[in-house]
Amino acid sequence: xxxxxxxxxxxxxxxxxxxxxxxxxxxxxxxxxxxxxxxxxxxxxxxxxxxxxxxxxxxxxxxxxxxxxxxxxxxxxxxxxxxxxxxxxxxxxxxxxxxxxxxxxxxxxxxx
Amino acid sequence: xxxxxxxxxxxxxxxxxxxxxxxxxxxxxxxxxxxxxxxxxxxxxxxxxxxxxxxxxxxxxxxxxxxxxxxxxxxxxxxxxxxxxxxxxxxxxxxxxxxxxxxxxxxxxx
Numbered sequence: 001x002x003x004x005x006x007x008x009x010x011x012x013x014x015x016x017x018x019x020x021x022x023x024x025x026x027x028x029x030x031x032x033x034x035x036x037x038x039x040x041x042x043x044x045x046x047x048x049x050x051x052x053x054x055x056x057x058x059x060x061x062x063x064x065x066x067x068x069x070x071x072x073x074x075x076x077x078x079x080x081x082x083x084x085x086x087x088x089x090x091x092x093x094x095x096x097x098x099x100x101x102x103x104x105x106x107x108x109x110x111x112x
Numbered sequence: 113x114x115x116x117x118x119x120x121x122x123x124x125x126x127x128x129x130x131x132x133x134x135x136x137x138x139x140x141x142x143x144x145x146x147x148x149x150x151x152x153x154x155x156x157x158x159x160x161x162x163x164x165x166x167x168x169x170x171x172x173x174x175x176x177x178x179x180x181x182x183x184x185x186x187x188x189x190x191x192x193x194x195x196x197x198x199x200x201x202x203x204x205x206x207x208x209x210x211x212x213x214x215x216x217x218x219x220x221x222x
Contacts, residue, residue: 004154032209034211041218042215043116043118043203043213043214043216044203044205044213046210046211046212049209051209089155091211098160098167099157099160099168100145100147100155100157100205100211101157102154102155103154104152104153104154105154
């Protein structure tokens with residue numbers, strides 16, 4: 001059974017810092033890995049999708065990497081801004097692309 | 113708005129009542145998912161449709177829960193005889209390759 005963990009559970013940084021969020025999964029036979037952002041009381045917003053044949057994806061100030069062999073993905077946020085404050089969730093997607101297993105999330109606060 | 117739409121956004125109901133939620137996916141997406149999320153946790157898988165066929169159901173989906181997707185378009189999730197433990201955010205997602213989520217329906221059972 002796939003299990004996904006995220007470290008740290010919470011992170012508070014001053015504006016402008018670069019930061020890394022970590023995601024680990026137990027079963028390396030994943031189809032894709034997707035990172036999401038969730039604002040309080042809201043749904044999930046897709047940030048980046050990394051397909052199993054890819055090693056990383058970039059969008060603006062965000063870069064996500066995937067190492068299937070070690071069961072890890074990282075989300076790098078450059079030059080953080082207060083508007084980046086949210087919970088960041090990763091989801092490992094099974095080998096048939098049908099089932100998303102989510103981590104508990106990292107709650108990020110960027111202080112002005 | 114061409115994203116995933118969920119209605120209602122909030123629902124407060126008395127214990128024992130039945131509730132129904134609706135999800136309108138992105139029109140060209142064949143796959144539709146329902147998830148449940150409680151405070152401080154990641155979403156937990158409930159069920160999955162490929163077009164109108166319900167292909168997988170979680171053990172979390174007790175016999176009080178039923179989901180449909182008639183004609184492979186919108187989907188409904190019904191909870192019968194609600195319990196306080198059903199209080200949660202219910203999220204719907206649709207997918208081709210990348211998954212897109214709706215804003216969720218927050219259910220409070222009092």
